[in-house]
Amino acid sequence: NLVPMAEILKKANKEGYAVGGFNINNLEFLQGIIEAAEEMNSPLILQTSEGAIKYIGIDYVIGMVEAATKNTTIPVALHLDHGSSFEVVMKCIRHGYSSVMIDGSHYPFEENVRLVKKVVEAAHSVGVSVEAELGKIGGTEDNVSVDEKDATYTDPDEAVEFVERTGVDALAIAIGTAHGVYKGKPELDFDRLTDIKSKLDMPLVLHGASGVPTEDVEKAVKLGINKVNVNTDFQQAFTERIKEIFDEKPDLYDPRKYCGPGRDAIKAKVKEKIKMLGSQNKA
Ligand code: G3H
Ligand code: 13P
Ligand code: ZN
Ligand code: NA
Known part of the structure; x- marks a missing residue:
C-alpha cells in the first residue's frame, strides 16, 4: 500500500506545505520516522540512498517498509534518493519502490x-513517480562529490525547458x-526560488x-x-543519544538499551521537522 510520490506532492503543492523526504539508514530510523508521521497524521516520503540500499540490502528495505506500512493510515511513498543510473532505478522499481530520483545533475x-526522459518513460508506464535534479547541490553525497564553491545554482529558464522535455513529477533545485x-x-537564494516557482507551478525539492x-x-x-530532504540531522540525533548513554554507562552491551533511545531521539526530531514543514494533519 505504498502510494506514488506524485500524489503526495500534488496535494502539498496545491495547499502550500512540504512533505519530508526522510532518509532511512536502518530499522530504528524507519520505526522512529513512521511512528512520528503516524502520530502527527502527516504524509511521508521514506527514502534510501544507494549507500543505504547497499548497507541494508534491498530485500530487507522492502520487507521492513512493508511491515511498517501494513496497517498505516497515512500515505507513504518509498523513494530512491539520488539514483545514479537507469539500471539502479529499474532495480528499485522491480522491487516495489513507488518513486525514484534519477540524479543526472553532474x-x-x-x-x-x-x-531523465528515459527514466520517466519507464517509471510512468508502471505508475512510479520521478524526481530529477538541475543545478548542483553542494557537499558530498553517495557518488557525487561537488566542491561547495563550484556548486552552480539552478537556472530558472533552463528549469522550464528541462521539465517540459522530461515530464518529471518533482524537481530538485540548487x-x-x-x-x-x-x-x-547557508545563504539561500530566495529570489531564485520565487522566480523558478513563478515559471513552474510544480513540486520543487530542497x-x-x-x-x-x-x-x-x-x-x-x-x-x-x-519536499524537504533530511538525513544528517537524524543521523546526528541517533548517534548523539547513543554517545550520551555510553558516557553514563560505558559497560552497556545490550544494543536494545542504546538503539531504542536512539530511535526515540529520531522520532522526536522527525516531529520537529513535520511541524516545520506544515504537513501535520495533511494525511
Ligand atoms: O543525499 C543523500 C544522503 O545524505 C547521502 O546518503 O551517506 O547514505 O550515501 P549516504
Ligand atoms: P542532509 O544530509 O543535509 O539532510 O541532506 C539530505 C538529502 O538531501 C538527501 O537527498
Ligand atoms: Zn540529496
Ligand atoms: Na545539510
Whole structure:
C-alpha cells in the first residue's frame, strides 16, 4: 500500500506545505520516522540512498517498509534518493519502490535531459513517480562529490525547458543548500526560488536541509518548496543519544538499551521537522 510520490506532492503543492523526504539508514530510523508521521497524521516520503540500499540490502528495505506500512493510515511513498543510473532505478522499481530520483545533475544539460526522459518513460508506464535534479547541490553525497564553491545554482529558464522535455513529477533545485554539515551559515537564494516557482507551478525539492535554520526552511516552503530532504540531522540525533548513554554507562552491551533511545531521539526530531514543514494533519 505504498502510494506514488506524485500524489503526495500534488496535494502539498496545491495547499502550500512540504512533505519530508526522510532518509532511512536502518530499522530504528524507519520505526522512529513512521511512528512520528503516524502520530502527527502527516504524509511521508521514506527514502534510501544507494549507500543505504547497499548497507541494508534491498530485500530487507522492502520487507521492513512493508511491515511498517501494513496497517498505516497515512500515505507513504518509498523513494530512491539520488539514483545514479537507469539500471539502479529499474532495480528499485522491480522491487516495489513507488518513486525514484534519477540524479543526472553532474552531466551536461542535454545528457541529463536524455537520461531523465528515459527514466520517466519507464517509471510512468508502471505508475512510479520521478524526481530529477538541475543545478548542483553542494557537499558530498553517495557518488557525487561537488566542491561547495563550484556548486552552480539552478537556472530558472533552463528549469522550464528541462521539465517540459522530461515530464518529471518533482524537481530538485540548487539554491544554496548542501548535503551534510555546513561550515558556515547557508545563504539561500530566495529570489531564485520565487522566480523558478513563478515559471513552474510544480513540486520543487530542497536537498541538504539538515543544518538550515528553521525559519529559512519555513520561508522556502512558503515560496514553493514541497519536499524537504533530511538525513544528517537524524543521523546526528541517533548517534548523539547513543554517545550520551555510553558516557553514563560505558559497560552497556545490550544494543536494545542504546538503539531504542536512539530511535526515540529520531522520532522526536522527525516531529520537529513535520511541524516545520506544515504537513501535520495533511494525511
Ligand atoms: O543525499 C543523500 C544522503 O545524505 C547521502 O546518503 O551517506 O547514505 O550515501 P549516504
Ligand atoms: P542532509 O544530509 O543535509 O539532510 O541532506 C539530505 C538529502 O538531501 C538527501 O537527498
Ligand atoms: Zn540529496
Ligand atoms: Na545539510
